[in-house]
Amino acid sequence: MIEIDDLAVASATPAVHAVGLTKRYGSLVAVDDLHLEVPSGSIFGLIGPNGAGKSTTFAMMASLLSPTSGSLRVMGVDPADDPASLRRRLGYMPDALGVYDNLRVVEYLEFFAASYRVPRRQWPRLVDELLELVELTVKRNSMVNDLSRGMKQRLSLARSLVHDPDLLVLDEPASGLDPRARVELRDLLRGLNAMGKTIIISSHILAELEEVCSHVAIMEAGRLLASGPPRQILDQLGGSRTVRARFADGTSETFVVASSDEQTALLRRLVVDEERRVVEFVEESGGLEQLFLTVTQGVVQ
Numbered sequence: 001m002i003e004i005d006d007l008a009v010a011s012a013t014p015a016v017h018a019v020g021l022t023k024r025y026g027s028l029v030a031v032d033d034l035h036l037e038v039p040s041g042s043i044f045g046l047i048g049p050n051g052a053g054k055s056t057t058f059a060m061m062a063s064l065l066s067p068t069s070g071s072l073r074v075m076g077v078d079p080a081d082d083p084a085s086l087r088r089r090l091g092y093m094p095d096a097l098g099v100y101d102n103l104r105v106v107e108y109l110e111f112f113a114a115s116y117r118v119p120r121r122q123w124p125r126l127v128d129e130l131l132e133l134v135e136l137t138v139k140r141n142s143m144v145n146d147l148s149r150g151m152k153q154r155l156s157l158a159r160s161l162v163h164d165p166d167l168l169v170l171d172e173p174a175s176g177l178d179p180r181a182r183v184e185l186r187d188l189l190r191g192l193n194a195m196g197k198t199i200i201i202s203s204h205i206l207a208e209l210e211e212v213c214s215h216v217a218i219m220e221a222g223r224l225l226a227s228g229p230p231r232q233i234l235d236q237l238g239g240s241r242t243v244r245a246r247f248a249d250g251t252s253e254t255f256v257v258a259s260s261d262e263q264t265a266l267l268r269r270l271v272v273d274e275e276r277r278v279v280e281f282v283e284e285s286g287g288l289e290q291l292f293l294t295v296t297q298g299v300v301q
């Protein structure tokens with residue numbers, strides 16, 4: 001079934017369109033013939049183990065690295081043709097913050113505001129708003145190097161937002177965060193998406209992306225293994241999932257289904273045919289985790 005929202009997304013220029021995108025480092029093929037379409041308005045997760053080629057792909061999207069071959073369009077622009085105009089609309093969060101000696105949190109954000117040519121009179125308000133958004137207001141005068149890992153990640157996210165970009169490319173933003181900080185990050189990403197920003201996010205931890213992403217792509221050793229809405233991929237690959245039904249009498253049962261259609265049919269059977277009073281019908285977590293284990297070969301690096 002096609003939803004109205006899907007039609008609206010499908011009609012817009014894709015946020016990213018890669019055709020045969022390839023990046024070689026000597027004989028090593030870091031990104032290998034990648035075909036990818038990131039719908040505008042989506043929260044798109046790029047998932048893969050270490051060395052899969054996620055950071056290399058992101059650096060090409062952000063115009064920081066040129067492809068060896070293939071074509072790439074980011075919001076309709078070829079990053080190699082017009083990096084300046086692209087960077088005005090794209091916020092990139094690298095996988096590491098880098099070292100900033102003797103720089104305070106406020107100065108750090110002002111530095112990036114200046115780099116993106118935000119008029120100086122707008123800085124105070126911009127910095128206040130960003131610090132509030134990532135909940136670092138109390139740390140505004142702290143030294144960047146003294147922040148905890150989670151705070152540095154949040155500061156880095158704030159930095160990627162200084163020029164109010166339409167597209168965010170976030171390289172493993174949740175790495176090193178504790179569970180609470182991860183939940184907060186997810187909420188923040190949802191909020192930014194609701195403001196109209198397309199978000200591309202990478203992770204080697206699936207549980208991080210399962211809930212928040214409308215689309216995912218799974219990569220391993222430079223190659224794309226699967227992409228699409230998580231549910232659709234799960235169906236295509238015939239991955240089974242476990243569903244738990246709880247009934248009004250307090251009992252519960254689990255069922256294994258092979259597709260979304262089967263899951264719908266199961267619910268109908270329970271409620272309509274068998275007239276059972278279902279009070280809860282939930283998929284046990286781990287659907288995407290299971291999918292990942294199914295499609296990747298488990299190259300450990």
Ligand SMILES: Nc1ncnc2c1ncn2[C@@H]1O[C@H](COP(=O)(O)OP(=O)(O)O)[C@@H](O)[C@H]1O
Nearest residue numbers: 025028030048049050051052053054055056057
């Ligand atoms: N500058 C580089 N020179 C040589 N090899 C690189 C370079 N950057 C990345 N690689 C290699 O490319 C592959 C993909 O790396 P990367 O994109 O960082 O993967 P991921 O972000 O998924 O962990 C790895 O094998 C990595 O060692």
Ligand SMILES: [Mg+2]
Nearest residue numbers: 054055056095
């Ligand atoms: Mg990486």
